[in-house]
Amino acid sequence: MSLLLRKSVKLLAPAALAQMTIASIVFGIIxxxxxxxxxxxxxYTSVCFLLMQTGYFAGIFYMVWSEFKRKSS
Known part of the structure; x- marks a missing residue:
């Protein structure tokens, strides 16, 4: 896996929150x-933001679960 791809997969919380907020504001304006x-x-904007937060949580949960599964094997 390339270094750029490895850095983008980490799902950093502050950057993800800022991106979701910007996307929600744009969605609200439209x-x-x-x-x-x-x-x-x-x-509609609140529902959009909550769905994005749920997806982010599911992504983090999946990453933690897969790492735990990999280490326990």
Whole structure:
């Protein structure tokens, strides 16, 4: 595995949180422009952010589980 790929696989928490926040803000702006309703776009943006956080947690959980499985074998 190349060094660049190894560094990108680590899922660093501050960078991931910043990227998810930026993506959620952009998603919120696009949703507001499309629908024109602030509360509805805020709800969609919150759901989007929660789904991204869930995916991040699942990725971290999978990495820890696979490392534990590899070391216990």
């Amino acid at each position: 949703t507001y422009n499309y629908q024109g309703d602030f509360l509805n776009s805020l709800a």
